[in-house]
Amino acid sequence: MAAADIFDLHGKVALVTGASSGLGARFAECLAENGAAVALVARRTDRLNSIVARIEKSGGKAMAAEADVRDRAAMRAAFDAAEKAFGTVTILVNNAGVVSSGRAVELAEEEWRRILSTNLDAVFFCAQEAARRMLAAGSGGAIVNIASVLGFGVDKGVIAYATAKAGVIQLTKALALELAFRGIRVNAIAPGWIVTELNRDYLQSERGSALKREIPIGRFGEERDLDGPLLLLVSDAGRFMTGATIVADGGQMVALRG
Numbered sequence: 001m002a003a004a005d006i007f008d009l010h011g012k013v014a015l016v017t018g019a020s021s022g023l024g025a026r027f028a029e030c031l032a033e034n035g036a037a038v039a040l041v042a043r044r045t046d047r048l049n050s051i052v053a054r055i056e057k058s059g060g061k062a063m064a065a066e067a068d069v070r071d072r073a074a075m076r077a078a079f080d081a082a083e084k085a086f087g088t089v090t091i092l093v094n095n096a097g098v099v100s101s102g103r104a105v106e107l108a109e110e111e112w113r114r115i116l117s118t119n120l121d122a123v124f125f126c127a128q129e130a131a132r133r134m135l136a137a138g139s140g141g142a143i144v145n146i147a148s149v150l151g152f153g154v155d156k157g158v159i160a161y162a163t164a165k166a167g168v169i170q171l172t173k174a175l176a177l178e179l180a181f182r183g184i185r186v187n188a189i190a191p192g193w194i195v196t197e198l199n200r201d202y203l204q205s206e207r208g209s210a211l212k213r214e215i216p217i218g219r220f221g222e223e224r225d226l227d228g229p230l231l232l233l234v235s236d237a238g239r240f241m242t243g244a245t246i247v248a249d250g251g252q253m254v255a256l257r258g
């Protein structure tokens with residue numbers, strides 16, 4: 001099959017959480033560029049609206065839905081709105097996430113819960129909502145969870161984030177196992193450092209230069225570096241893949257740290 005056909009997403013309906021900036025905005029654009037109708041979900045609607053306008057200007061189909069991923073009723077409403085506009089959501093990209101830093105002994109309970117509720121609980125409940133709807137429609141589908149290399153290895157000061165991302169990797173496998181025979185594939189992407197709003201200042205600092213030296217490819221990632229892994233997992237190209245986590249980190253995880 002020609003590459004253009006195997007990655008083609010025409011007729012698919014995608015919902016991307018955390019689509020108001022960074023990786024999520026790029027995921028939404030990439031899915032639309034390849035034919036999917038896309039619902040963009042986040043809390044900042046002004047930003048969502050301008051990304052939707054950009055997608056529509058380039059000939060894509062998109063809509064914005066304001067929701068906090070931790071609010072299950074708001075997420076159900078976002079799925080309803082996407083379904084009303086385009087039909088059953090057959091691709092979910094569980095991307096919304098927040099970072100935090102803080103040593104374990106000093107970490108406040110509210111901070112632990114903020115990180116876990118956004119980066120892990122919401123990933124599960126959004127996947128559950130998407131899967132229930134795919135099953136009811138008999139449509140099958142693809143769910144992609146955005147994990148992190150910190151779901152595999154750890155660093156000091158990232159205990160809540162790393163714990164949540166490790167949970168996302170396990171959750172991906174467990175969901176994949178339960179949903180495989182129903183035609184729903186569940187996979188994850190574990191990015192290394194990708195320059196976005198989340199980390200731009202940090203990566204441009206002196207500490208950032210040191211981090212860059214640990215990446216065998218010799219640079220931080222750009223948002224577009226994840227187009228390939230995403231398209232593989234949501235399209236027919238990845239039709240025999242489920243429960244997998246694709247690491248996209250410029251070789252950072254395989255390099256020995258001195």
Ligand SMILES: NC(=O)c1ccc[n+]([C@@H]2O[C@H](COP(=O)([O-])OP(=O)(O)OC[C@H]3O[C@@H](n4cnc5c(N)ncnc54)[C@H](OP(=O)(O)O)[C@@H]3O)[C@@H](O)[C@H]2O)c1
Binds near residue numbers: 192
């Ligand atoms: N950049 C990296 O180096 C990197 C590496 C590994 C993994 N990741 C993961 O990639 C994902 C995207 O990160 P990014 O770098 O693109 O960060 P970003 O630019 O800060 O984007 C985060 C997105 O998540 C949304 N979000 C946060 N909390 C939310 C909530 N409660 N409800 C709804 N939306 C929420 C934000 O939108 P609103 O504020 O408008 O709601 C925003 O659109 C995250 O899961 C992150 O952990 C990033």
